[in-house]
Amino acid sequence: MKKLILIVFIGFITLSCSKNDDTSRTNEYLPEQNFDTGSTINTNFPQYSSLQFPGNHEVIEEYGLNGIVVYYSGSSYLAFELSDPNHALQTCSKLTIEGVIATCGCSDTNQYDILTGQAQDGTTGQYTLKPYFVEVSGTIIRVYNN
Structure with a gap:
């Protein structure tokens, strides 16, 4: 009997701890866009060399929905x-x-901080910037969403 109670208790704990985070993070405005930059972002390449230094950013339009x-x-x-x-x-x-502020061109001019992804004061809506995964190996910066 103790084993049965223990199994039921462990099963209850396991089921109560699992949840589907996908529904809480789904943004109806941004469809999923799977991509992988692979080795194309190399800080030895002139167009990405600024990424060797803190405080710099690069816009890469070939990936994501409107670029990354x-x-x-x-x-x-x-x-x-x-x-x-x-x-x-x-x-x-x-x-x-x-600088570090991303601004929307629509009439409400929503603004976001590219250090945190957070919306700035006065921005309308519930979502923060959509983050992508980043891996660094030497001079290669891999950005992906799959």
């Missing part, structure tokens, strides 16, 4: 989607970067 931004903080690389996460995809929802 890769930022080097000095201790790590961060990558985010360049589409306003609080708008349906349209021409004005493409973000532009000035």
